[in-house]
Amino acid sequence: MTPAGSLSGGNQxxxxxxxxxxxxxxxxxxxxxxxxxxxxxxxxxxxxxxxKREEGCAVLLVSSELDExxxxxxxxx
Numbered sequence: 001m002t003p004a005g006s007l008s009g010g011n012q013x014x015x016x017x018x019x020x021x022x023x024x025x026x027x028x029x030x031x032x033x034x035x036x037x038x039x040x041x042x043x044x045x046x047x048x049x050x051x052k053r054e055e056g057c058a059v060l061l062v063s064s065e066l067d068e069x070x071x072x073x074x075x076x077x
Contacts, residue, residue: 014041021048027058034068046072 004015030049034042049072053059063069 010041017045017048021052025052025057027060028052029060029062031062032064033061034063034065 004012007015028049033045033049046068049059049061053072053074059072061069061072
């Protein structure tokens with residue numbers, strides 16, 4: 001097994017994201033969760049955020065990307 005500290009910065013980030021999303025929590029606070037719009041890793045993170053929302057977790061998302069916020073937010077009635 002390769003120690004996480006010897007991985008590239010991007011792969012270290014992936015290890016941390018996978019670890020955090022594997023934890024059980026009722027509330028998620030995310031500040032600018034994706035590295036840049038349109039990247040595949042960002043799509044993975046968005047999928048996990050939506051999964052957590054579907055599990056009934058509260059998700060607080062702070063982002064400067066309006067498209068990201070609109071894609072991940074619940075619509076108000």
